Amino acid sequence: MKRIPGSIKLVVITFYCLAGLFALIQTDAFAKDASTQQGKAQQLSKLDNATCLGCHELSNGSLHVSGAKSESGQPHGISQEKFVKSVHNEMQCVTCHKEITDASSPHKLGPGPKPDCVACHLELWETAKKENLTNEKARLGVVVRNVETYKNSFHARPNADDKTRVNAACDDCHNTHIFSVPPQGTTRRTDWHLTIPMVCGENCHADQLEEYAESIHGKNVLEMRNLKAADCTDCHTSHSITSTLKNTFKLSITENCGTCHTENLDTYRDTYHGQVNKLGYGYTAKCYDCHGSHGILSPSDPKSKVHPNNRLKTCQKCHKEATQGFVTFSPHANTSSFERYPQVWIVSRFMWSLLAGVFIFFWLHTGLWWYREAQDRKARKVHPERRKESK
Ligand code: HEC
Ligand code: HEC
Ligand code: HEC
Ligand code: HEC
Ligand code: HEC
Ligand code: HEC
Ligand code: HEC
Ligand code: HEC
Structure with a gap:
């Protein structure tokens, strides 16, 4: 080879x-x-939370995906940091977002319903009731109670401009992704409560917020963090908000002011206005007709509607013919303070002494009379003029 x-x-x-x-x-x-x-x-x-947050994590205040609505100013980001502290932290995004069936950008929205606090929570509560877990899950009951009161409120009605949505849905006031209720008595609870005027005012009721911020209540709440002063929900409630034009509102608002200003409610009830209001008529002067509603100021403030300089004008809204003399009427006069209402104090003391004097004189006189009678009987004294009368 x-x-x-x-x-x-x-x-x-x-x-x-x-x-x-x-x-x-x-x-x-x-x-x-x-x-x-x-x-x-x-x-x-993959439709897990990490994937979703891969695009939707709110960092630097906007969503880092081209074509996202956030670029035109609409928030689309979710703060993971806050989401994990929320009441829904154990849930999957897609448990609520049944309409999201892919993780692409932009989504091809599926036929599933959009998340709905009300429907989901009514179902949860029914399940809890069936499983006899209503005590363990008492907080879920609170949610359902709020749903019930909300349903009859002004906010649950269709919006006048856009009938497809309600005036305010749960998630307009409570961001579902970060909603958590801090325990009563903690500073976090205080912080949460103090955001209420912003929640109401920032997106919807800016005019009222502006006026409120200048009022004595607003200054106390927003600047001094004084929870004892009225915020929007103390006067309007949070979930059963009604139209302010209704008679029920006009009557209940008076009671609401009175929960904090008990003395003023009592003295108001003693007046003609208060009596008529108590009978169920909302047309008469209520606290806010005299004091205003969102811009309430101390009566000593020259801008207050009840400051002596402005008082006549305030009364004239209803008492058209009123003159300066008319406003000497004190809507909160009481008989116990000489410094504030000397005339009322003097008149009341005079009436008391008059009453006491009459009674003292009456009993003294009667007592002396009886004494004389007794003495006469003992002495068998004859009174010919009386016998004549009784004949
Ligand atoms: C690849 C990036 C990306 C991923 C991953 C992603 N999204 Fe999105 N998503 C977007 C973009 C972009 C928009 C905005 C589209 C727009 O503004 O029209 C959006 C919009 C949405 C919307 C609003 C839809 C609407 O009504 O217009 C929801 C809800 C949503 N995503 C939920 C989710 C959920 C839940 C997941 C996880 C399963 C997820 N997304 C994963 C990019 C993503
Ligand atoms: C407990 C239910 C629930 C969970 C869990 C949930 N969402 Fe939402 N999400 C809602 C509701 C309610 C809305 C408001 C829907 C509307 O107004 O149409 C919403 C709105 C959105 C929107 C639209 C943008 C906006 O702000 O209006 C995006 C995006 C979104 N969610 C993403 C997510 C992602 C990502 C997760 C998971 C980290 C998640 N969601 C978890 C209930 C939920
Ligand atoms: C798709 C269903 C779903 C939606 C939508 C939803 N939730 Fe929930 N929510 C849950 C579940 C599940 C829990 C946890 C229940 C448990 O503890 O057993 C929960 C818990 C809560 C809790 C805490 C209860 C507790 O045990 O402390 C509150 C409060 C709450 N949700 C309020 C809301 C509000 C307000 C909205 C709308 C802005 C909303 N939820 C939307 C399903 C939902
Ligand atoms: C107009 C705004 C608004 C709407 C709409 C609204 N809420 Fe509230 N909600 C509030 C305010 C304000 C508070 C806080 C009240 C407080 O601190 O006393 C609150 C408190 C809560 C709490 C905590 C209650 C507690 O005592 O711990 C739950 C639960 C709740 N809301 C559920 C809901 C549900 C469910 C819906 C929808 C059916 C809803 N809310 C709609 C404003 C609103
Ligand atoms: C001290 C009680 C009180 C507080 C606090 C209060 N309101 Fe009012 N609000 C009223 C009264 C009373 C009316 C009805 C009479 C009127 O229109 O002035 C009213 C009316 C309204 C109306 C109906 C429209 C209008 O202006 O007449 C809106 C909206 C409103 N309030 C929003 C708010 C918001 C938002 C806040 C918080 C920033 C707030 N209110 C705080 C007492 C209050
Ligand atoms: C007819 C008008 C009128 C009505 C109605 C009225 N007020 Fe007054 N209010 C006044 C005037 C005027 C003052 C100034 C003090 C004074 O002259 O007694 C005042 C003072 C006050 C003060 C300051 C503290 C004080 O005692 O001087 C408070 C608080 C107050 N009112 C709350 C209320 C509440 C709450 C209601 C409803 C239950 C109410 N007011 C109804 C006219 C009214
Ligand atoms: C949640 C409790 C609360 C409610 C409800 C409330 N207030 Fe007040 N109000 C306060 C507090 C607290 C102050 C501040 C007291 C202070 O600084 O001396 C105040 C101050 C005032 C003042 C000034 C008092 C002064 O001596 O300068 C007037 C007037 C007043 N409120 C009227 C009203 C009227 C009218 C309503 C109902 C429409 C109302 N308030 C509802 C808590 C409340
Ligand atoms: C919202 C309207 C309204 C305002 C504001 C108002 N009142 Fe009245 N007031 C009434 C009504 C209604 C009556 C009942 C009159 C009747 O039925 O004849 C009344 C009755 C009275 C009465 C007893 C009856 C009478 O006519 O002599 C006095 C006094 C009075 N008001 C004083 C005042 C004073 C002072 C002010 C201003 C600080 C004031 N009112 C503001 C509506 C109002």
Whole structure:
């Protein structure tokens, strides 16, 4: 057999080595490619919270996805930090967001319903009742109670401009993603409570908030963090808010002021206005007709509606013919304070002494009379003029 020359051997071996190496590189690359493909497919079907937050995490205040609404100023980001502290922290995004069926951008929205606090929580409560867990899950009962009161409120009605939505839904006041109720008595609870005027005012009731911020209540709440002063919900309630034009509101608001200003409610009840109001008529002067509603100031403030300079004008809203003399009437006069209401004090003391004097004189006189009678009987004294009368 003829021997193959060494040089050809070398060429063939080199060829095979190179071919092998090439193949190795090729398959490796293929494998890599395949694994990324597979990964992509997996990610597309993954609907866990981490994936969602991959795009929706609120950092720097906006969503980092091109085409997102946040670029036009609409918030779309979720703060993961706050979400994990919320009452819904153990839930999957897609448990609520049944309409989201992919993790692509933008989503092709599925047919599922949009999340709805009311429907979901009514169902949860029914389940808790069936399982006899109403005591353990008492807080869920609070949610349902709030739903019930909310249902009859002004906010649950269709909006006048856009009938497809209500005036204010739960998540307009409570951001579902971060909603959590701090325990009573903690500073976090105080902080939460102090945000109420902003919740009402920032997006919807800016005019009222502006006026309120200048009032004695607003200054106490917003500047001095005084929880004892009235915020929006102390006067309007939080979930059973009614139209302020209704008679029920006009009657209940008086009681609401009175829960804090008990003395003023008592003295108001003693007046003509208060009596008429108590009988169920809302047309008469109520606290806010004289004091205003959102811009209430101390009566000593020259801008107050009941400051002596402005009082006549305030009364004239209803008492058209009133003159300066009319406002000497004190809506909160009481008989116990000489410094504030000296005339009333003097008149009341005079009436008391008159009453006491009459009774003292009466009993003294009668007593002396009886005494004389007794003495006369003892002395068998004859009174001819009396016998004549009795004949
Ligand atoms: C690849 C990025 C990305 C991922 C992952 C993602 N989203 Fe989105 N999502 C977006 C973008 C972008 C928009 C905004 C589209 C727009 O503004 O029209 C959006 C909008 C939404 C909306 C508002 C839809 C509406 O009514 O217009 C919801 C709800 C939502 N995403 C939930 C989710 C949930 C739940 C997940 C996890 C399953 C998720 N997203 C995962 C990018 C993403
Ligand atoms: C307890 C239920 C619930 C959970 C859990 C939940 N959401 Fe929402 N989400 C809502 C509600 C309610 C809305 C408001 C819907 C509306 O007004 O149409 C909303 C709105 C959104 C929107 C629209 C943007 C906006 O602010 O209006 C996005 C985006 C969104 N959610 C993403 C998520 C992501 C991401 C998660 C998981 C980290 C998540 N949600 C978890 C209930 C939930
Ligand atoms: C898709 C269903 C769903 C939606 C929508 C939803 N929740 Fe919840 N919510 C839950 C579940 C589940 C829990 C936990 C229940 C438990 O503790 O057993 C919960 C818990 C709560 C709790 C705490 C109860 C406790 O045990 O302390 C409150 C408060 C609450 N939700 C309020 C709301 C509000 C307000 C909204 C709307 C802004 C809302 N939820 C929307 C399902 C939902
Ligand atoms: C107009 C705004 C507004 C709307 C709409 C609203 N709430 Fe509230 N809600 C409030 C305010 C304000 C508070 C805080 C009250 C407080 O601190 O005394 C509150 C408190 C709560 C609490 C905590 C109660 C407690 O005592 O711990 C729950 C639960 C709640 N709301 C559920 C709901 C549900 C469910 C809906 C929808 C059916 C809803 N809210 C609609 C304003 C609103
Ligand atoms: C001291 C009680 C009180 C407080 C606090 C209060 N309101 Fe009012 N509000 C009233 C009274 C009384 C009326 C009805 C009479 C009127 O229109 O002035 C009213 C009326 C309204 C109306 C109906 C429209 C209007 O102006 O007549 C809105 C809206 C309103 N309030 C929002 C708010 C908001 C938002 C806050 C918190 C920033 C707030 N209120 C705080 C007593 C109050
Ligand atoms: C007819 C008008 C009128 C009505 C109605 C009225 N007030 Fe007054 N209020 C005044 C005047 C005027 C003052 C100034 C003090 C004075 O002259 O007695 C005043 C003073 C006050 C003060 C300051 C503290 C004080 O005692 O001087 C408070 C608080 C107050 N009113 C609350 C109320 C409440 C609460 C109601 C309803 C239950 C109410 N007012 C109804 C006119 C009214
Ligand atoms: C939640 C309790 C609360 C409610 C409800 C409330 N107030 Fe007040 N109000 C306060 C507090 C606290 C102050 C501040 C007292 C102070 O600084 O001396 C105040 C101050 C006032 C003052 C000034 C008192 C002064 O001596 O300068 C008037 C007037 C007043 N409120 C009227 C009203 C009227 C009218 C209503 C109902 C429409 C009302 N308040 C509802 C708590 C309340
Ligand atoms: C919202 C309207 C309203 C305002 C504001 C008002 N009143 Fe009256 N007031 C009435 C009504 C209604 C009666 C009952 C009159 C009747 O039925 O004849 C009444 C009755 C009275 C009466 C007893 C009956 C009478 O006519 O002599 C006095 C006194 C009085 N008001 C004083 C005042 C004073 C002072 C002010 C201002 C600080 C004031 N009122 C503000 C509506 C108002």
